[in-house]
Amino acid sequence: MDTSTKVNWLKLLQYTVLLGVILYVGRTLFVPLSFSLLISFVLYPICRWLEGKGMPRWAAIAICLVVLLLIFGGLGWLLVNQMMRLVEEWPNLQQKLAVAIRDVSLLLEQNFGLKVARQTNWLESVGNNVAANLLNMLKDVLYTSVVSVVLLVLIPLYMALILYNREQLARALYSLFSRSEHQKIRTILHETITTYYNFIKGMAIVYAIVGTLNTIGLMILGVPHALFFGVVASILTFIPYVGITIGAILPMTVAWITYDSLWYPAGVVMVFAVVQYLEANLIFPWAVSYRLQVNMLFTLLAIVAGGILWGASGMILFIPYLAILKLIADKHENMRTISLLLGINDGKL
Numbered sequence: 001m002d003t004s005t006k007v008n009w010l011k012l013l014q015y016t017v018l019l020g021v022i023l024y025v026g027r028t029l030f031v032p033l034s035f036s037l038l039i040s041f042v043l044y045p046i047c048r049w050l051e052g053k054g055m056p057r058w059a060a061i062a063i064c065l066v067v068l069l070l071i072f073g074g075l076g077w078l079l080v081n082q083m084m085r086l087v088e089e090w091p092n093l094q095q096k097l098a099v100a101i102r103d104v105s106l107l108l109e110q111n112f113g114l115k116v117a118r119q120t121n122w123l124e125s126v127g128n129n130v131a132a133n134l135l136n137m138l139k140d141v142l143y144t145s146v147v148s149v150v151l152l153v154l155i156p157l158y159m160a161l162i163l164y165n166r167e168q169l170a171r172a173l174y175s176l177f178s179r180s181e182h183q184k185i186r187t188i189l190h191e192t193i194t195t196y197y198n199f200i201k202g203m204a205i206v207y208a209i210v211g212t213l214n215t216i217g218l219m220i221l222g223v224p225h226a227l228f229f230g231v232v233a234s235i236l237t238f239i240p241y242v243g244i245t246i247g248a249i250l251p252m253t254v255a256w257i258t259y260d261s262l263w264y265p266a267g268v269v270m271v272f273a274v275v276q277y278l279e280a281n282l283i284f285p286w287a288v289s290y291r292l293q294v295n296m297l298f299t300l301l302a303i304v305a306g307g308i309l310w311g312a313s314g315m316i317l318f319i320p321y322l323a324i325l326k327l328i329a330d331k332h333e334n335m336r337t338i339s340l341l342l343g344i345n346d347g348k349l
Helices: 004-025 027-052 058-086 090-112 116-164 166-174 179-221 225-240 242-259 263-292 297-310 312-330 333-342
Strands: none
Touching: 004 027, 004 242, 004 297, 027 116, 027 166, 027 179, 027 225, 027 297, 027 312, 090 242, 116 166, 116 179, 166 179, 179 242, 179 312, 225 242, 225 297, 242 312, 312 333
C-alpha cells in the first residue's frame, strides 16, 4: 500500500499545528503587520498611478495616508457626534431607567415573592463585586488603550515602509524560488493584490448595506439616534451572530425607556434579526465570498479560527488569507484537494 499520501497529510497537519502556534504566540507582531500589508495592497494601485503621473514615491504614499486618515476620521467624527447627542439625553434616560427598575422590582415582589430589601442586598453584593474587580478592569482597559494607540502609530508606519520598499521585498521573495518560478510568483502577487482589493470592497459593501438597513429600520420604529446605532451594529457584524446581538442591546434599552413599551424593543429585535439573516445568507456571500471565490463554509471556519488565534482582528484578516491560500492551491497540482475544498460549488458532480 502506498503510504506517501498519508505521510504528506501527516506533515500537513504538523505544519498546520506549528503555524497555528507561531501565529498565536506572535500575534502582537503579526496582527499590525497583517493590517499594514492589507492596507498597502489596497493602496498600491493608487500609489502606482500617482507615481506614473510624475509624483515622487514618498509624496504618493503621503497622499494615500492623508486620504485614509480623512476617511476614518470622518467616520470617527460621525460616531462621536452621535455619541455626544446620546450623552446629552442621558439624564432623561436615567430618570426613565430608574422608574423602569422600580417597576421591575415591584413586579418581582408581587409575582415571585422577592422582597425589595432582598433585591437591594443582591444589587449591593453585585456592586461590591464589581468594585472589587474595578481595578483589574481599569488595568485591562488602560492596557488595551495603550496597545490601540501603539497600533495606530505602527500600522501606518509599516504600511508606508512596505509601499516604499516594495521592489526590494519582491526581489527578496523571488530569491526564495528558482528563476523558472518567478513568473508564477509574479502572477500570484498580482492576483493577491486583486484579492485584497476585492475583500476590502466586499466588506465595505457589507457594512454600507447593513448599516443602511439597520438605520432605516430603527428610523421607522422611531428609535432615537438611529444612525449611530445602525452604524455601530453594522461594524459589529464582523463577529458572526454575536456582534449583531451586542449591537442590538443599547437600541433595545433606549427604545424601551423612551416609549415605556416592550413592543418597541421587540421591533428592534425583529429589525436586527431580519438584517442579520439577510447579511449572513445574501449580503455577505454576494459581497465577499463570491468575490473571493471561496466556499462559504470555509469562510465561516476561517472567521472562527481567526477569532481563536487573533481575536476580532483574526476574524477580519483570516478571510483574505484563506482566499490567497486558494489562489496558490489553484496553481499547484499537488494542492488540488485544497483547491477543490475551498472553491465555490458549481453544482456539478
